[in-house]
Structure formats: C-alpha cells, structure tokens
Amino acid sequence: MDYDIRFKPAFATLFLTLQPGETIVAESGAMVSMDTGLTMTTTFDWRGILRAFFGGESAFLNHFKNTSTKSQTIVIAPSNIGDLICVDIDDRGLCLQGGGFIACTPGVNLGLEWAGWSSFFGGEGLFRLKLTGKGKAFIGCYGGISEQQIPGTFVVDTGHLVAYYPGTKIKIKFAGSFIGSIKSGEGLVMELSGTGKIYLQSRSVDGLVNFLRPKCR
Numbered sequence: 001m002d003y004d005i006r007f008k009p010a011f012a013t014l015f016l017t018l019q020p021g022e023t024i025v026a027e028s029g030a031m032v033s034m035d036t037g038l039t040m041t042t043t044f045d046w047r048g049i050l051r052a053f054f055g056g057e058s059a060f061l062n063h064f065k066n067t068s069t070k071s072q073t074i075v076i077a078p079s080n081i082g083d084l085i086c087v088d089i090d091d092r093g094l095c096l097q098g099g100g101f102i103a104c105t106p107g108v109n110l111g112l113e114w115a116g117w118s119s120f121f122g123g124e125g126l127f128r129l130k131l132t133g134k135g136k137a138f139i140g141c142y143g144g145i146s147e148q149q150i151p152g153t154f155v156v157d158t159g160h161l162v163a164y165y166p167g168t169k170i171k172i173k174f175a176g177s178f179i180g181s182i183k184s185g186e187g188l189v190m191e192l193s194g195t196g197k198i199y200l201q202s203r204s205v206d207g208l209v210n211f212l213r214p215k216c217r
Contacts, residue, residue, distance in 0.1 A: 001016060001017065001019065001022050001024070001105065001136075001155075002016070002017040002135075003015065003016050003017070003081070003138075004125050005085070005086070005088065006110075008083055008084070008144075009083040009143075009144040009145070010081060010082070011077075011081065011130075012077075012078070012083045012084035012140065013032065013075060013076070013077045013084070013091035014075070014076040014077065014083065014084060014102065014103065014207055015073060015074075015075055015140055016073065016074050016075075016076065016103075017071050017072070017073050018064070018065075018066040018071065018072050018073075018074065018207065019066060019071055020066050020067075020068060020069055020070065020071075021065075021066060022065070022066050022136050023064065023065040023066075023105075023106050024063075024064050024074065024076075024103055024105065025061055025062070025063050025064075025103060025105070025106060025108070026061070026062050026064065026076050026103040027061065027062075027101055027102060027103065028042075028060040028061065028062060028100065029077065029079065030062070030076045030077060030079070030102055030103065031052070031062065031074065031075070031076055032075040032076060032077050033074070033075045034064060034072070034073070034074040034075070035068075035072040035073050035074070036046050037066060037068030037070065037072040038064050038065065038066055038067070038068075038072045038074055039059055039065050039067050040062055040063065040064050040065075040066070041062070041063045041065070042060050042061070042062050042063070043061050043063065043184070044060050044061075046173075052202075058104070060072075060128065061108075061110070064107070068088075076102060076138070078102050079099075079139060080099070080142050081142060082140055082141050082142040082143050082144070082145075082201070082203075083140065083141060083143065083145040083201070084102060084137070084138060084139070084140040084142045084145075085140075085145050085199070086137070086138050087109075087136070087137050087138075087139060087163070087199075088135075088136060089104070089108050089132070089133060089134060089135055089136065089137050090134055091134075092165050092166060092167075092196075093130055093131060093132040093165070094130070094131045094137070094163055094164075094165060094167050095113055095128040095129070095130050095164050095165070095168075096128060096129040096130070096131060096139060096162070096163045096165060097128065097129070097131065097141070097162050097163065098128075099162065100129065100138045100139045100140060100141055100162055100163060101129055101131070101137070101139060102138040102139060104135060104136065104137040104138065104163060105132065105135035105136045106135065106136075106216055107133050107134045107135035108131055108132070108133045108134070108135040108136070108137050109131070109132045109133040110129065110130075110131060111129075111130045111131075111132060112128070112129060112130060113128050113129075114128040123131070124182065130166070133205060137164075139162065139163060139199070141162045141199075141200040141201035141202050141206050142201060142204070142208070143202035143203030143204075144201070144202040145162060145199055145200070145201060146199070146200050146202065147197055147198075147199055148197070148198050148199075148200055149195075149196075149197050149198075150168065150192055150193070150194050150195060150196060150197070150198060152193065152195070153191060153193045154191070154192045154193075154198070155189050155190070155191050155192075155194065156189065156190045156192060156198075156200060157189050157203065157204070157208075158172075158187070158189060158190060158192075159204030159206045159207065160189055160199045160200050160201050160202075160204055161190060161192075161198065161199075161200060161201075162198075162199040163198065163199040164192070164194075164196065164197075164198040164199070165196040165198075166193040166195055167195075167196060168192055168196055168198065169192065169193045169194060169211075170190050170191070170194070170200050171190070171191040171192075171193070172188055172189075172190060172191075173188070173191055174187070174188060174189070175190060177206055194212045
C-alpha cells in the first residue's frame with residue numbers, strides 16, 4: 001500500500017494506492033472517489049454502537065478491497081476542514097479524540113477507553129477512541145496537527161488534544177489563579193504528565209463555534 005497526503009494542512013486529502021488483495025478500512029462517508037477495481041463492504045456490530053454513542057464516531061466502517069489484478073486508487077477525506085497524518089500503531093495503542101479517526105489498515109482495531117472525569121470537564125468526553133493492534137492509522141483534526149514530546153509535564157488548552165498514548169495522565173486545572181484565568185480568557189487547561197508523544201491541533205472547534213455564534217444572530 002502506498003499513500004500520499006495532499007492539500008495540507010487546511011484541506012488534507014488521502015490518496016491511497018492498493019495492490020491486488022489489499023484492503024483499507026475507512027470511516028463512513030470518507031470516500032471521495034475510487035477506481036472500479038475496488039469493492040466496498042460495510043460492517044456494523046455492537047462495538048460500532050459503543051463507538052458512536054461514547055466515542056463520537058460513526059457506527060459503520062467501510063472496507064475497500066482491491067479485487068482486481070492491478071493497483072487501484074482510492075481518495076479519502078475527513079468531513080472537517082483540517083490536517084491529516086499517518087501514525088504507526090503498535091503494542092502501546094493510541095487514544096484518539098472523537099471524530100479523529102479517518103482510516104486504517106486491517107490490522108488496527110478500534111475500541112474505547114475510559115478517559116476519566118478530568119477529560120470530561122476539559123470538554124473531551126468521558127471516553128476516548130482507542131486504536132490497538134499493528135498497522136497504520138490515518139487521523140485528522142480541525143486545524144494543523146503538530147507532534148509534541150511531553151517533557152514530564154505539559155500544559156494544553158482544552159479542545160486542542162488530538163491523540164496521546166495510554167499511560168499519559170490528564171489533570172484539569174485553571175490556567176492561572178481563578179480570577180486571572182477568567183480575565184485572561186484561558187479558563188481551564190489540561191496538565192499532561194508522562195513521557196510519551198502527543199498530537200495537538202492548532203485550532204479548536206469550540207473556538208470556531210464561539211467565533212461564529214455572534215455572527216449567526
């Protein structure tokens with residue numbers, strides 16, 4: 001399988017070339033176009049219901065398989081405006097924000113992990129999508145994606161954490177003093193502790209909503 005991510009970072013789009021017999025799994029509605037040598041099947045099970053209810057993902061997954069005798073191309077894009085990257089999934093797994101999953105190779109499994117009350121009060125929800133197994137996963141977000149190695153502890157504004165590795169601890173606190181946090185407009189932030197890598201998005205959906213709300217009146 002070969003891939004190329006084009007139109008980064010605002011309109012990132014995934015171009016995948018599948019060899020005969022290869023398969024890619026994608027979220028429902030992500031396909032933009034595909035060659036006629038690809039066949040699509042859709043799966044749905046109880047795990048899909050849990051992902052939809054708790055993880056902010058679609059309950060359905062589409063499997064695109066190259067059933068021809070030559071290479072075939074499929075174009076996949078996230079529903080939101082933003083960036084897209086490829087991450088190698090290994091034994092550590094990867095926790096992902098709701099709506100962040102775009103596609104993966106068949107060896108990657110999609111499940112849920114309890115994120116904790118700190119994540120909930122930080123606006124990230126009680127559960128996180130968890131990718132396990134081995135293979136490649138394509139994740140997306142609103143805004144550009146950046147990588148950051150946690151140097152013991154690291155502070156992230158709520159709404160900007162895209163993905164992190166299990167074992168990373170999240171603590172919600174005020175950006176400064178109670179009054180200072182309110183006056184500064186920063187409010188609550190997440191203090192992450194650990195030694196792993198995290199993925200951040202340069203914009204937050206809540207920020208976009210707050211920007212548009214006065215203009216829609």
